[in-house]
Amino acid sequence: AEVWHVGTWKTAQTIQPFLYEKYAASANPGLKVDVHPFTNPADQKSALLAGSLDMTGTTLALAIQAASRGEPVKLVATLGSKCSALVVAKDGPIHTAADLKGKRIAYVPGTMHEILLRELLQREGIDPDRDVTLMRIDFFDMGTALAKGNVDAFLSGEPFPTQSVMQGFGRILAYPYYGDSIGTINSGMLMREDFIKEHPDQALRMVAAHKAATEALVADKKLWLDTASGLFGVDRGLLEASARNIELTWDMDDAFMLRLAALGARMKALGIIKQEPDYNKLVDRTFVNALRTDAAKHD
Amino acid sequence: MKGYFICQGLQKSYGQHVVLPGVDMALAQGSITALIGASGCGKSTFLQLAAGFIPLDAGSMLLDGRPCNGPGPGRVMVFQEDALFPWLNVQENVELGLKIGCVALELRKERVREMLALVGLEAWEKSLPSALSGGMRQRVALARALVLRPKLLLLDEPFAALDAITRARMQRLLAELQLQTGVTVLLVTHDVSEACLLADSIHLMGTGLGIVATWTVDVPRPRHPDNTDFAQMKAEMRAQLEAVM
């Protein structure tokens, strides 16, 4: 029987891998899915390249970074979008983005949230490396850090922004998404080049499982929230409140390609990458295309 | 009893185990007294009582007519292993007691120098104890004790760790120093020849019995180790030692 090694975060917006086994069992008898939980995309990518994982969730920002360094990774599906929020202390002095100057802000390097944070600051004329102190803090520690006054703001994914509001110490300052050019794209699924080459069939079945899980959860919000709260031991009410800011996805259409390229261009402008990667080389749409036409055929 | 240092009825037990059942002893001023006995019979315990390191169960001690308790610079001890402070050099080791006793700097430097000269270690003032041989370390320990001008000098098998030749030299040195300073000495030893060579009177201690026999040695000093007068006495002592063991 087959064993799939998949990496992801233990959050509601990245929950799909935990359900692969359930939704792919019919197509893959005897399948076992080993889900490896991570706290940052860099470790996920390291584990993928070292061969511990067959597929892993990642942020699009990190995928672009890796590809621009020539690392042999392929984006085979998307995972989710939205879910970022900028949070400040409830009774604190920060009321507009411009107030962030000179403040301490928590972030996780290599995430979309980092890109969004840098973009936001730059728009306000604040130099992210000079005018503010960026503090690398794991996203689940950010709430505590804000509550304790160790940082003045943080930009992270759900449910932590909602949680800090519900626990009464945080206030959402902004949902800092790009306009239409980049939109709300956030995360995707990454595979190794050689893995796809050697196991194209398995890769396809994995993406299919991803699609099946995503669609089942999107179709039934209650199922999604129940599963997430059960699996991660997170308060159901909190998930419900943060669900507005989360979208589960799997497809990569032409619009996505344009947005990804726009993101890469911004990353270069922000000085995060030295050169833009070849997006057609980074993104492998064969699987999503096949699955999309599949679906069309069935319809 | 008469004497300079007088013990009466000294008792000491550890738990149920009676080490000293009530020991009487009197030392004449300026004499050397030897205490011999089998291993574990209580010689060191007696000396530590005399030095005030461990409390008495019963009995009393008088030094120069005054009762004495607890350690004090009037009675000093030289241990079997030298017990120098390894982090102080020779001069500092000898000086320490005077320093604690608040003797003025000038005076104590003077006295330390004098005493080191007496034990023949002027040249080693600045050496650490680790750089000295066993015999040299014993001499420093002697100097450290004598520089305090004690009334009573307690020696616990001070030469046991030395080789024969160094040992003979140290014995000679002790006799000389005693002559020069006139200190009263109580010497614990397990070597009957050493006792005969040095002591004016010799006490033999039995395990759990206290003092069981006493000899007086009237031979004038310096004495010779192979003096035939001693043979008879030594034989007696050996016999007694075996008997009480």
Next chain:
Amino acid sequence: MKGYFICQGLQKSYGQHVVLPGVDMALAQGSITALIGASGCGKSTFLQLAAGFIPLDAGSMLLDGRPCNGPGPGRVMVFQEDALFPWLNVQENVELGLKIGCVALELRKERVREMLALVGLEAWEKSLPSALSGGMRQRVALARALVLRPKLLLLDEPFAALDAITRARMQRLLAELQLQTGVTVLLVTHDVSEACLLADSIHLMGTGLGIVATWTVDVPRPRHPDNTDFAQMKAEMRAQLEAVM
């Protein structure tokens, strides 16, 4: 030269430092020979050469007419500190040499039991060395050496660490065992009394000089430590020792 164990022109230097300039010695079969000398004169070095632990610079050694090199069960040594294996019990320690030598189980148990009886330790077979007193450990070391029925027994100040009474007992034991087993013994000591008490002949070694004097002791055994015959000899030895120091 004649003898059971013969050394001719043994030379040993450490770097520039000549310890043994060429030592000749012959031991008669079944005799006890004592080697005395000041600390550092090279006694232990000589014994280690004889035991084959360190290589010769020059010279030759004959045991029972055959040249010998390297360590072997024909020549065994008892060290100043006992050198028992602390993780083996008394019986295992004594047995080890026979075991390595592939002596059959039955036979070696037998011989070990015999030897332990001889040194009076039958009751301590199963004890670890740490549970024994210094004198008992020395006896085990003696047993370990003698059970191999060596031709030559080398003793390096074996009693120096013991107190006087235990020491006297061990000296008596050695004399008895030698009588019973007829082994040839070379005994290093720094105690002239011990040499007189035990040895048939006594060699005195000077630092860097090799053997400088030899005495023969004709007194029949058992001898008495205060035997007046020895006084003269001891005085001579002491004088010589001081002279070559």
Next chain:
Amino acid sequence: MTDGRESRILPWCLPLFILAAWWAATALGLVSEWLLPSPVEVARTIFTYMAGDHGSAYGGRFWGDAAASLWRVACGYTLAVVPGLLLGLWSGRSSTVSRLLSSSINGVKSVPGISWLPLALIWLGVGFMTTVSLIALAGFFPVYFSAAAAAASVPQNLINAGRMLGYSRPKLFTGVILPWAMPQVCAGLRVALGMSFAYLVLGELTGVPDGLGALIMDARMNGRVDVLLSGIVLIAVLGAVCDALLVRVLSRLPGVVR
């Protein structure tokens, strides 16, 4: 008698006092639940974790976690002990080997263990391999240094005695040097075991689905302080139990009791 009783009671005074203070602080509401849950709560969590049913988030996970962690520790520990012992004893007896290894081993030793984690992630991936190699790396040094020191300290007289009794040079190693080194080596082995547990948690920090370290990370991610404390208690207990077992096993080895 009273002294004996006192000596048995005294060690428990401070822990009990701390426990009481903890309980009082939570019961009186001096600290909020999310900063420090009450000891009762922690005890309940430990119980659920060990004996709860598999429905709840952490229920009954303990045995699987403990088995996974222990297996990793066992593998890493073995990988630390075997080369540590061999190289240590060898370099203790041969100055050539010791000189050859000294600068390399001291260099590697002065790198803080945790900074190997990112490198291990990149080279070995997550999970078993990384955890095991971190444990092996951490455990190697105490074993190596204790074995080397012990082997170098064999008294020359014991070596001579061994040769005199007929040991050949190779046999001297197993007959004299190894038994002599045992007590010090045992101390090193115990330190290494403690290290192993410390680095276990490190190796399970990221990308590992099971194990006690993973539990602690999960708890951290979900802000479950009670689970966090339970994990800490359990890993300390597990470490102490393993240490006690090791001591027992070691005390039966020849050469340890003297």
Next chain:
Amino acid sequence: MTDGRESRILPWCLPLFILAAWWAATALGLVSEWLLPSPVEVARTIFTYMAGDHGSAYGGRFWGDAAASLWRVACGYTLAVVPGLLLGLWSGRSSTVSRLLSSSINGVKSVPGISWLPLALIWLGVGFMTTVSLIALAGFFPVYFSAAAAAASVPQNLINAGRMLGYSRPKLFTGVILPWAMPQVCAGLRVALGMSFAYLVLGELTGVPDGLGALIMDARMNGRVDVLLSGIVLIAVLGAVCDALLVRVLSRLPGVVR
């Protein structure tokens, strides 16, 4: 003569061999750059990091990072050494104190250091306090245990000699017990310093913007293996330099040279 030369060359053989193998592997393209950059690349990164201008990502950051890290180590180390020394000496001389503390201290000791991190984050917040307390916690044990063992081992005769020469009981502590304990305490202090550096990286894992540990973690998250290796090399060098300095300072203290 030849022996002296050999003994100077031997220790460098293995490191040079490893360096050469590393260089060859990268130069021949046996491993890809993103798994293991060439030594030349790493050297260049170290140079940029130390002397580069502030424009580039890590340029010239070293001095600030090193200062921040050293300040944290200094604070944590002090917090470890002072109570460790006092409690250690005290419990070495008083069996009541030692019994009172033993079970608590052994209990805390058997918790792997890294599992304190999440708790420290919750209780103390991210940043300076957490880093310093982790360092202090890790450094405490070696100092405590070495001081306790040393104080307990003062020969009774030295104590007696001190009393005989006139020391009062309090003066015995500074006059006899402390100087006697110095060599062992120094060894404990060195071990504690090594621990401090190990836990520095741990403490800088999260929530601090500067420091060498932070550099390593930044490099980890940005996938810069060359920076990672540079950080490892630099922290090892810094640790070794501090150790050498400590040894120098300690060797001047009274009581160490005997």
